[in-house]
Amino acid sequence: MVNNRFYERIDKIEDINILSTLVCKEYKLGKLIDTLVLEFGYEDFNAIITTDTGKYFMKVFRNSRTDKDVEDCIGRTWHAYQNGVKVPKIYLNSENKIVTIFKYLNSRFRVTLMQYINGKNFFELNRKPTDNELEQIVSIASSLSKIDYHPNFIYDTWAITSFCNEFEKKKKYLSNEYFNLINPIYERFKRFDYDKLPKAFVHGDMMSTNLLIDDKGEIWLIDFSVSNYMARINELIVICDDIALIVNDKKESEKRITKIFKQWCNEVNATDFERESFKILFDVANAINVLNTQYEIKELKNDSDETIMHLEAGLFGLTLFN
Template sequence: MTGLAGPAARVGTDLAALLAHVADAFALGDIASFSVLTTGYEDCNVDVTTAAARVVVKVFAPGRAAGIAARTAGLITAAHAVGVRHPRLHRDAHGALVLSYHQHQVLVMDFVPGQTIYDRGRAPSRSELAGIVEQAAAIHTIDAHLEFVFDPWAITNLAPLAGQLRDVLNTEQSRLVGQALEEAASVDRAVLPVVLIHADLTKGNVLIGADGAVSVLDFAVANRFPRVQELAVMAANLTHGSPEPLPTRVETIAELYSAAAEVPLSTVERVALRAFARAAAAMELLGALAEWHHHGNRGPETEYLIGLGLAGLRDYGLS
């Protein structure tokens, strides 16, 4: 398609025709309306209203790994089995969860009324945060060993990404990222418990329903990593906007997680979590700067993430 911007530009075929095909394959009836959800950097999610239902159609970009949709659907199914709330996936007329169309992999799921934390424009409340942490703890019980999926925003990519953006960083950013790198390098990752983590529990992937219930969205980059890596991303991104500095938010999440998880965080994990959260803030800054300078994504979400990452790194200088 031509003339499109944002997530819709990631669809390499006519979007209306794709959605019509999806509606037919999943017996959803004629499409009444649709709108592209504007957050995110990889795939295209579309809010679709048809004669029979309101759904979200997730269209994976053409360059995504083969089998990514099936992998994601399998993880969502496994998450449901341990009590994680994620919108229900639909099956097509043949019972399949995944549809292929013109080099795109597609999933269809229920539309859940509510707002993401990002759309709410604030940090989650204490009770909301506790509910999100409970969902994370449940995810960490999933016994799944899947093929690794590369995530450019993962903390493990901090050092190479910092090197790629060396000429982009200003003096303050370079100093703060360097401090995060130094602290992260001091952590012995080999002693940290590894589990399946969602890996992207950020403001855009946590939905607060009309009834106040917490739902988790999008398992596309779930991988096996130290569980504190999950909590670090939550602290740096999800709780941004709280009046408390990042190190204090880290301690709050550590307490909530230890109360919810089958095995509380160890002393070693708590120390590592502080370093990981600093690294997570650095990754938010660097990932957004890469989108801004290298990929031309200069919208409000990217600008927001640059500020989010910088604020978290500055918090460590105050602690």
């Protein structure tokens, strides 16, 4: 049975297959066989639709997003796709639009349909990328930063740019131990000249749940829900505090992170300030993982495997490079 917290993101519907049937009709997908809700992620409602013509990925945008937010969000994926980034194809509806609004009784759903990738993300695989896979992922990050695209800003509670604001709101959820761990990072970051960092188009969430590896070994990037025009090094930091980490293996983690940091610096021709900023930004990213998972656990009662994974990664990440 699907956890209710996923259905709470969208309008009420007694059976998700009702919506899937409407999607099948609009996009001419054939006869619906099944809908599989994907129980990971913190943003939208995602599912795989299986029909007699194949499988498709359905994204239903959460209600907290405005219609403009939705268009902006999926427009980012469309832009990356148009620029040759390894992202799933977006299907156009009968009006040649990338978002379709479906109405059922008193409910309203904003849906995008995308290519289904026959593979699994690294969270589902329960493993970290190999060194070679990490190299591919960093190259994807570098290629994104070279796209001349300045989308409207989307606020992300997990982003480095949101740390000070989120810390003020959520510090009450921290134990004394965690507060004493994170507060010094907060004080340091308040004095950091973030605006001095070079900016670029950034996915912002290149972690285990958003990187798929298909049956041919190729890596795909999905879900541009929190992508922005921001400090380009943020992309690397997210990679370093998630998929590059081997929790409880300090030596290997530092080795992997050092290697991809050098690769990224070479590929984007990093500035001296970017190189010098790595440590504070890496600490902030790990601190955010601890802060937000405490909020998820204590306020939202969400102690899922994904939440615990981010908590453990954040705590471990804060022990590195010291």
